[in-house]
Each structure stands twice: as structure tokens, then as C-alpha cells.
Amino acid sequence: MMSTEQPVYFAPVLPWQQTAWDNLIARYERLPHGLLFAGMQGIGKRAFVWRFVAWLLCDNREQPSSQQGACGQCQSCQWLASGTHPDLQVLPISSLPILEVEAATATKGGKSNTKKASENEVAKALVKPSIKIDDIRELQPFISQGSSGRRVCVIDYADKMTVAAANALLKTLEEPREGIHLLLISDMPTKLLPTIRSRVQQVAMDPMAHEQVFAYLENHVSQHTQNPAQSDNTAPLSEQVAQALKLSNGAPLAALEMLSSAWYQQRGTWVKVWLALRAGKRSAIAASDYWQKQLSLDDFIKLSEFMLMDFSRQCLGMPTLQQDLALAQYQSITELQLESIQALMTVIEDVKIACQQNVNDKMAYDQLLAALAWL
Secondary structure, eight states, X not given: OOOSSSOGGGSOOOGGGHHHHHXXXXXXXXXXXXXXXXXXXXXXXXXXXXXXXXXXXXXXXXXXXXXXXXXXXXXXXXXXXXXOOTTEEEESGGGSHHHHHHHHHHHTTOOOSSOOOOHHHHHHHTSOOOBOHHHHHHHHHHHHSOOSSOEEEEETTGGGBOHHHHHHHXXXXXXXXXXXXXXXXXXXXXXXXXXXXXXXXXXXXXXOOHHHHHHHHHHHHHHHOOOGGGOSOOSOHHHHHHHHHHHTTTOHHXXXXXXXXXXXXXXXXXXXXXXXHHTTSSOHHHHHHHHHHHSOHHHHHHHHHHXXXXXXXXXXXXXXXXXXXXXXXXXXXXXXXXXXXXXXXXHHHHHHHHHHTTOOHHHHXXXXXXXXXXX
């Protein structure tokens, strides 16, 4: 995850993005008004876009010192930090960085020092909805009205636009007004209509120097990991980073989030508890009580799905991805049937649905551990 020491708008550029940033800023005067930032999830493209948004709107953008980002001090930057900038529109609203912070705070029952999000906004922040034609139409007044400065419109998850919404956006892309910047972000750009892709210029975000990525992750993990004694993993840090990158398909921020998460550090314990359940050495209720003290229900579900993925690979005769756990050494795992794993995955999906209907976490935990004991 990104550092929380400063807003994403003003965070340092990620090492593997420096070349892309320098090229973008150098070519700014020749750039089209429509840009597409695309690449797999977890490479940092959203952090890059928000940094670029801050630079575009910064009152001190013309200063030589601003080439590496917004000043963070001017009125425009202060508006951004508070989530109230009049010249910025974002679809979906849940992608606005300030709202993401508020939603996370609200779900934890905490209080935010930022502008309070409404209940409807927080609800939207918990999902990534499709972008409909009415959403695009609501942007038209913002895009078409005159302005003496710059206006920026960010469309996140642009590949989730309906066909009608994409067609409505085409006119804006074909007949742009002066000073308007349309920034599209997509994890799956191939799902965008060809007519949309042909009218925007893609900013290359995928090329990443492995050495830079590896060094950044090692440094970040060594500096920010808390309570290392709580981790199951005793492998050297370099091996941990290499495995996390492999598990995340080479996406640096996804690997960093994995390494920093509480659930990832509990993988070895999950195996030991499951083996004890299977052997009848621990009851499902006792195991449920234990895990409720260790992880949130969401994290335990994520951990369980992660482990069952490798169990499935073992059943199919494929090598496991978590080499540090040496799962192949456990006969109980090698004897598993794929049908049993799929049945447990069905239970997990049912629990997810139940949780959306406000089922008590303890009941959900008890159900999961009871099903896990039968695996």
C-alpha cells in the first residue's frame, strides 16, 4: 500500500515511474486532451494519475521547481487535499482519494478529520460500479462551461463504461474545449471500445525495471514492517519479496500490499490450524475463537481463498506458488480431492453473500471453520 504520511497527490513518484513522468511533463504542450493510463492492477498507475492531476491544477505549475510535482502549498493544492477542488470531477465518485480515506474510516467506526462523506457516498465507495450514460451526461456541464484555467475530469475503471456511456463520451473526445483534460484509467484497456481507444493517447505505464522494483520493495518492507515476531515467515527478505512479486504477477504495489498485510503473515499458522482441525486435535469453535482474535473476517476469507488456490494447484499436479511453506510435504494436502476444495469455496461465497446482509461476523466465522474442519 502507499505511504499514508502525505496525500497521494503529493507523494514522491515511484522509482519505476520516473521515466514515464519525465516524458509526460516534457511533452505536456504537445499532449492531446484525452489520455489513457492503462496497465494491470497494482503497478501504481492511479497514484501516478493523481500526482499528475495535482500538477495540472497547481497554481505554481510554471515554476521550474514544479517539474517533479505540485507544490502542495497553493490554494489549488489545499482544495485537492480537502477534496473540494471546483475544477476536478471524478467518476466514479468512490475513486476520489479523499473519499476512499473517509470510507475506510467509516467502515472501521472511526472519525475522519477530512470533510465528512455522506452515507450514500460511503456506500458507493465500497463498490466499483459501472459507469452509465447518465453519469457521463452529468459531466457535460462541467466539461462544456467556459473557464479561465484548467479543468480535469478523471474517469477511473473506464473499461466499466456501458456502451451507451462510451458513445456519449465520444463527442467530448472529438470536440474538446480549451483547457479540458480527460484522464481515463483502466486495468483492462482491451475492454474499452475501439472508438474510445483511438481518440485518446495511451501513457505507457507497464515498463518497469526489475531492479528498481525489487530495491523499492525491500527498502519499504524493511522500514515499515511492524511486529516482525508476529510473522510466520522466517525466509530472507529478498526471498519474501521475490515470492510476493511472483504471486502478484509482477505488480509492485500488489506485492507490497500482500507483504504488509496481516493475513499474509499468518499463512503458516492457517495450515497448522487446518491440520489440527482435520486430525481432530482442535475443535472448530476453538479455532474460530482463535482466528477472531487474529484477523478480521474479510482478511480471514482472503487468507483462506489464497491457501485454497495453492491446494487446488497441488490437486491438479501443478507446483505450489508458496515455496516458503513447502505444502507438498503434507500428506493431508496431497490427499485432498478437488471437489472438496470447490465445495469449501462455495461455502466461502455463501458467507460473503451473508455478510452483505449483515450476518454477525462470529456466526460467519463459526460456519467457515466448521466447513474447513471437513475439508
